[in-house]
Amino acid sequence: MTKAVSRQRLWQIKQAKAGNCRFCGRKAVGHALCAKHVVVVRQNCRRHSGCKPRYLGSVCIDDTEAYRAEQKKVVSEYLSGRSSNKLAEEYGTSAARILNIVHHLGYRLRRGRKKA
Numbered sequence: 248m249t250k251a252v253s254r255q256r257l258w259q260i261k262q263a264k265a266g267n268c269r270f271c272g273r274k275a276v277g278h279a280l281c282a283k284h285v286v287v288v289r290q291n292c293r294r295h296s297g298c299k300p301r302y303l304g305s306v307c308i309d310d311t312e313a314y315r316a317e318q319k320k321v322v323s324e325y326l327s328g329r330s331s332n333k334l335a336e337e338y339g340t341s342a343a344r345i346l347n348i349v350h351h352l353g354y355r356l357r358r359g360r361k362k363a
């Protein structure tokens with residue numbers, strides 16, 4: 248008697264039931280996939296449908312809860328008057344990325360340079 252389902256498929260079903268990623272077995276965020284594989288599947292979907300890939304470093308690449316919480320923290324600090332250069336230094340990224348995050352979450356950017 249042969250099995251109807253392969254060993255690999257049985258493992259995938261087991262992981263999905265346990266709330267893990269069905270590709271790698273890490274903890275899932277969202278549709279039975281981990282943060283890494285959510286991005287992989289999304290990129291494959293974009294490629295298949297003929298859309299451009301997201302730009303590297305784009306805010307949408309990483310959609311995990313922890314990342315979103317950090318984005319909100321960055322935005323609230325920016326809105327309280329801190330300069331984007333100082334925030335970039337603190338978070339180990341570029342000022343453009345900080346401004347990108349603030350803009351992406353729908354807030355207005357300050358115009359001009361901050362006086363020291």
Ligand SMILES: [Zn+2]
Binds near residue numbers: 281
């Ligand atoms: Zn995974």
